[in-house]
Amino acid sequence: MKKIFVVMVTLCMTAGLLSGCGSKDSGTSAPAVSATPAAAEESPAPAAETPEPSESPQAPAVTDDETVIHVGALKGPTSMGMVKLMADSDAGTTAGKYEFSIHGAVDEMTPKIVQGDFDIAAVPANLASVLYHNTKGQISVLAVNTLGVLYIVENGETVRSVADLKGKTLYASGKGATPEYALNYILKSNGLDPAKDLTIEYKSEHTECVAALAADPAGVAMLPQPFVTTAQVKNPDIRVALDLTKEWDNAQEGQEVKSSLITGVVVARNEFIEAHPDLVHTFLDEYHTSIDYVNGNVQDAAKLVGSYNIVPEEVAVKALPACNIVFMEGTEMKDALSGYLAVLLEQNPKAVGGALPDETFYYSR
Structure with a gap:
């Protein structure tokens, strides 16, 4: 025991x-x-x-x-x-x-x-x-x-690639957990420094990210499914900008054994x-x-x-x-x-x- x-x-x-x-x-x-x-x-x-x-x-x-x-x-x-x-x-x-x-x-x-x-x-x-x-x-x-199941979402049409996150404020939850580590890996794989090239503002809950996104027209957020869909039901203006699973796959190009x-x-x-x-x-x-x-x-x-x-x-x-x-x-x-x-x-x-x-x-x- x-x-x-x-x-x-x-x-x-x-x-x-x-x-x-x-x-x-x-x-x-x-x-x-x-x-x-x-x-x-x-x-x-x-x-x-x-x-x-x-x-x-x-x-x-x-x-x-x-x-x-x-x-x-x-x-x-x-x-x-x-x-x-x-x-x-x-x-x-x-x-x-x-x-x-x-x-x-x-x-x-x-x-x-x-x-x-x-x-x-x-x-x-x-x-x-x-x-x-x-x-x-x-x-x-x-x-x-x-x-x-992680996605980058925004209200507008400004983010079409990971590079477009440079200079942005990104709202996210999951600091000190796997969402943060996945995000950091994808950013670094695309030549961005998570600490310098954008502002990542971590929230305790996904709902706080959505609220911050609504208050900041230029901001973007990282959200998981099915919460992305839940948020879109409440706010149809939210657009999925990046699928981080696909971005991870892109970062694996050239690797002999792909994760x-x-x-x-x-x-x-x-x-x-x-x-x-x-x-x-x-x-x-x-x-x-x-x-x-x-x-x-x-x-x-x-x-x-x-x-x-x-x-x-x-x-x-x-x-x-x-x-x-x-x-x-x-x-x-x-x-x-x-x-x-x-x-x-x-x-x-x-x-x-x-x-x-x-x-x-x-x-x-």
């Missing part, structure tokens, strides 16, 4: 370094809820472009293992990709047996992962690394489920992986199918997102195409994630638990 207490205290100390999709000011926060859907709203939603689905997974592995898989996730993009799997599970049509728990804040999930209440969990990418170190290698990352800006991953306890390998394979296949469905059927997926109280349907239908929900495993996952964690390590080792995870951190089937 003493060891668990020490681990939990350490995790609480690092909580301020983490950036999850379910931050308290994202417009989606709520106490932990069950995955039983409420009545879906039937109001018409505007059409939205959808990204091409990833390569279709194989049929889920057939298994005689009747163990219930306990899955935890945060409200926001990292749980949006699960909604079809959640709905199919509630309908009793999945190969695996699941119990889902959706939470509004990362500090609600962390002790449950450490204590083994969750077999599998969708968490911020850097938290996975912190957990790996603090549990002495007792978890593995199964897949990347969300790329970057990605990553928001979320799925982890599992190694004890569960070793005891139920077939169930892990089944989950990954069914989760991959769910993500393909969400990306390929935005309006239907948005109804499910709203029904599970992750974000309102009218926000989800606009936000989903910009949430960069993906399914990456194996070598592709390792290359993208290890490079991302290396960028964080360079700026603040505590953000990844003090060091890069070793090879055993990356699950491969």
Whole structure:
């Protein structure tokens, strides 16, 4: 028990370094809820472009293992990709047996992962690394489920490239956490000094950034999805100027092994992986199918997102195409994630638990 207490205290100390999709000011926060859907709203939603689905997974592995898989996730993009799997599970049509728990804040999930209440969990990418170190290698990352969700927005038409941020005042939240580190990396990769070439004014909440943007016609802000869409619903004049995921990719040009800006991953306890390998394979296949469905059927997926109280349907239908929900495993996952964690390590080792995870951190089937 003493060891668990020490681990939990350490995790609480690092909580301020983490950036999850379910931050308290994202417009989606709520106490932990069950995955039983409420009545879906039937109001018409505007059409939205959808990204091409990833390569279709194989049929889920057939298994005689009747163990219930306990899955935890945060409200926001990292749980949006699960909604079809959640709905199919509630309908009793999945190969695996699941119990889902959706939470509004990362500090609600962390002790449950450490204590083994969750077999599998969708968490911020850097938290996975912190957990790996603090549990002495007792978890593995199964897949990347969300790329970057950060965007530069403005009221006008002045920002068309990262270079255009020079001389600007940029309002942002996430100081001392992964949003700041991602922003610094992209600015430096484009020849800008974050301390000299622009003024970055950090706020404690996303809503404060939007308020500051409204008061400063020449200002710009860095916001995550789905809060970008929430803000645009309230103020249609807000324009997405830069997608920081694409800007990260641009900064990777010429690199032999390319990393990605990553928001979320799925982890599992190694004890569960070793005891139920077939169930892990089944989950990954069914989760991959769910993500393909969400990306390929935005309006239907948005109804499910709203029904599970992750974000309102009218926000989800606009936000989903910009949430960069993906399914990456194996070598592709390792290359993208290890490079991302290396960028964080360079700026603040505590953000990844003090060091890069070793090879055993990356699950491969």
